[in-house]
Amino acid sequence: MMDARCLVVVGSQWGDEGKGKIVDVLAAEANIIARYQGGANAGHTVHVGGEEFILHQIPSGILHPGTRCLLGNGVVLDVEQLLGEIDALRARGFDVEERLGISGRSHLLLEYHKRLDAASEAKRGADRIGTTGKGIGPAYEDKIARVGVRAADLLYPNRAHALIEHAVTRANERLRGASAEPLDPVRVADEVLRMRDRIVPLLTDTGREITAALRDDGRVLLEGAQGALLDVDHGTYPYVTSSTTTAAGAATGVGIGPTAIDAVIGVVKAYTTRVGSGPLPTEIEPPLGDHLRELGGEYGATTGRPRRCGWFDAVVVRYAAQVNGLTGLAITKLDVLDSFDEVKVCVGYETDHAAWDHFPYDFTLLENARPVYETLPGWKADISGARSIRDLVSARSHRNERNRDARERLEALQVRAR
Numbered sequence: 272m273m274d275a276r277c278l279v280v281v282g283s284q285w286g287d288e289g290k291g292k293i294v295d296v297l298a299a300e301a302n303i304i305a306r307y308q309g310g311a312n313a314g315h316t317v318h319v320g321g322e323e324f325i326l327h328q329i330p331s332g333i334l335h336p337g338t339r340c341l342l343g344n345g346v347v348l349d350v351e352q353l354l355g356e357i358d359a360l361r362a363r364g365f366d367v368e369e370r371l372g373i374s375g376r377s378h379l380l381l382e383y384h385k386r387l388d389a390a391s392e393a394k395r396g397a398d399r400i401g402t403t404g405k406g407i408g409p410a411y412e413d414k415i416a417r418v419g420v421r422a423a424d425l426l427y428p429n430r431a432h433a434l435i436e437h438a439v440t441r442a443n444e445r446l447r448g449a450s451a452e453p454l455d456p457v458r459v460a461d462e463v464l465r466m467r468d469r470i471v472p473l474l475t476d477t478g479r480e481i482t483a484a485l486r487d488d489g490r491v492l493l494e495g496a497q498g499a500l501l502d503v504d505h506g507t508y509p510y511v512t513s514s515t516t517t518a519a520g521a522a523t524g525v526g527i528g529p530t531a532i533d534a535v536i537g538v539v540k541a542y543t544t545r546v547g548s549g550p551l552p553t554e555i556e557p558p559l560g561d562h563l564r565e566l567g568g569e570y571g572a573t574t575g576r577p578r579r580c581g582w583f584d585a586v587v588v589r590y591a592a593q594v595n596g597l598t599g600l601a602i603t604k605l606d607v608l609d610s611f612d613e614v615k616v617c618v619g620y621e622t623d624h625a626a627w628d629h630f631p632y633d634f635t636l637l638e639n640a641r642p643v644y645e646t647l648p649g650w651k652a653d654i655s656g657a658r659s660i661r662d663l664v665s666a667r668s669h670r671n672e673r674n675r676d677a678r679e680r681l682e683a684l685q686v687r688a689r
């Protein structure tokens with residue numbers, strides 16, 4: 272299954288595509304599995320042997336004994352969350368610390384980042400991003416502003432203590448400005464330093480480890496979190512996360528060059544979901560949208576929030592294929608659509624005057640646009656047991672009159688839109 276030596280798995284919609292499951296399948300053949308961006312905002316649910324595991328900070332690959340799991344420099348590290356996950360996995364019989372490495376170049380995500388996240392969302396009011404509240408934006412802000420605390424700083428306790436105290440004092444100014452409760456800098460620093468002894472032994476250089484593994488003909492799996500449309504550059508800004516979720520971020524996020532990557536698999540759901548605010552062109556109104564949410568169990572693994580649900584958006588996935596350089600696609604949750612009489616696929620967007628077959632950078636266009644759908648007949652059969660393409664039922668031809676209409680309308684409007 273894993274032909275590539277260095278393979279990236281990326282979300283190719285708005286997150287929650289089922290990356291954890293695909294990584295779990297591929298990890299069986301991998302030597303190293305590394306996260307390269309994001310933090311505990313990710314919620315990767317994996318079912319193994321009738322048991323459910325939800326991982327936020329640790330790579331899903333940890334469930335495979337014998338694999339080496341890494342958190343790259345591009346990750347923001349919530350130390351308390353990490354230790355909690357390690358302990359929970361250990362309690363369920365997994366050896367973790369022996370197999371886990373943390374980039375010394377990764378940045379620490381501290382208590383004040385979460386508080387700033389909440390304060391910033393409160394300030395935005397109705398225009399809030401709908402973050403996971405895990406402090407992701409503020410942690411990356413500190414990193415880019417060059418005032419962050421790196422995991423390697425923990426090597427020197429006094430220095431780490433001073434850096435954290437300083438960072439909390441600075442954050443307190445912002446918290447007071449936002450009428451939020453400030454934190455005690457000494458207490459925060461003390462608490463982080465108490466966890467130091469468990470973190471320092473895990474520190475490593477992820478780029479060196481991965482390069483060495485590839486040289487020895489090892490297999491490396493780079494596990495993306497979130498999705499292309501949540502990428503800070505390529506997503507629906509500002510309703511995005513604060514990291515490079517796309518495949519190029521995998522290289523900088525662990526410390527290898529882009530030429531080391533052999534293949535990129537995009538994971539997509541057979542429909543579309545989004546949790547949080549921002550454009551979702553194919554969103555389905557209730558009651559059908561609610562029905563799809565129930566059928567797919569679409570509630571956030573990190574926050575429990577109901578996910579917004581919509582039809583499959585081929586424009587989005589084509590765009591994700593471009594920005595990620597996808598070499599393969601993994602489609603999940605097709606069986607959730609088993610009972611539908613009709614299944615729609617969005618092939619473009621239109622207003623009364625114009626149409627697009629690509630994802631626009633001008634999101635105001637999306638506000639007034641309607642999706643152009645091709646409507647496919649439902650297969651109305653239980654395909655949950657299908658294990659190969661041949662096991663799937665063959666649907667009737669979809670090249671019916673209605674779809675020809677949709678395509679012709681799209682083409683005519685595109686000519687006018689030029």
Ligand code: IMO
Pocket residue numbers: 282285286287288312313314315400401402403404405406407408495496497498501510511512513546547548572
């Ligand atoms: P996985 O890895 C789905 C969304 C949040 C919000 C936006 C910014 O499970 O696919 P953040 O807390 O990152 O600052 O929030 O991004 N978001 C996700 N949505 N799956 C995720 O991760 C997400 N991580 C963040 O809902 O809209």
Ligand code: MG
Pocket residue numbers: 286287313314315572573
């Ligand atoms: Mg998730």
